[in-house]
């Protein structure tokens with residue numbers, strides 16, 4: 001055991017996961033439950049999320065008194081100093097208190113960060129970004145999130161919006177995006193866009209392998225397309241290549257802006273591996289002409305399914321001074337409230 005012990009919480013649109021993690025990044029126990037994201041925030045946090053934390057702590061054979069701090073990653077724009085979610089389209093939240101309802105029932109300080117910025121911290125401390133001075137992370141899932149580390153520091157930006165790479169425009173007149181803009185890479189490269197392109201390929205008779213595997217168009221998901229592509233379905237391979245090209249356009253813009261040491265691609269869609277990454281790298285090669293071709297490695301992130309909780313645990317460990325800080329950790333409500 002490497003004290004101290006913290007809890008990392010990954011709050012997503014359909015479920016919440018909590019894990020007890022020590023300072024070496026070892027997961028002691030984890031718990032997960034489905035959630036209803038339309039439930040009032042105070043009840044969702046005070047009941048469902050808090051119970052998941054208690055379950056994980058209990059499974060580790062510990063009590064909450066032995067947990068020094070809690071980190072939580074959630075989708076949206078976060079005011080870390082106040083422990084408030086300013087805006088989350090996924091939950092329909094605007095200026096919602098998130099840290100306080102949890103602290104009131106758990107009596108442990110809670111620190112918040114945007115989910116993919118949190119994944120990025122996890123990769124920095126425990127994953128593929130360890131020892132890398134500057135890297136960029138994109139997580140391709142239900143949406144596309146991002147995070148940027150420059151000189152060992154996580155970029156937050158003036159309005160906590162630094163690293164929102166999913167909202168880089170890749171098609172000026174492209175489909176509407178959840179952010180209110182059009183043609184963002186998220187609208188063309190996240191899992192729903194992948195599924196839509198898969199259904200179109202099936203409807204056009206171009207993906208018989210996918211049609212057979214899914215059974216019905218409604219059953220087509222990103223994972224089904226990856227599976228069909230791995231089995232050689234040409235239409236599914238083309239759908240993944242198209243997504244790779246769109247993400248490649250965004251990655252090329254980021255590389256051109258920052259010239260980072262490394263680009264990491266995570267999230268569920270990245271499970272397609274080189275079927276996605278090869279067309280992505282080729283697109284980057286076509287567009288990044290100011291640095292030597294292939295000079296920036298583009299790899300899969302390392303933490304995979306654990307990225308959410310490990311990132312949140314890294315945040316908690318940083319906040320209590322047990323990992324080198326990649327961002328300023330404000331002393332917020334917990335120390336005053338507890």
Ligand SMILES: [Zn+2]
Pocket residue numbers: 166167177178179180181182184186
């Ligand atoms: Zn957008």
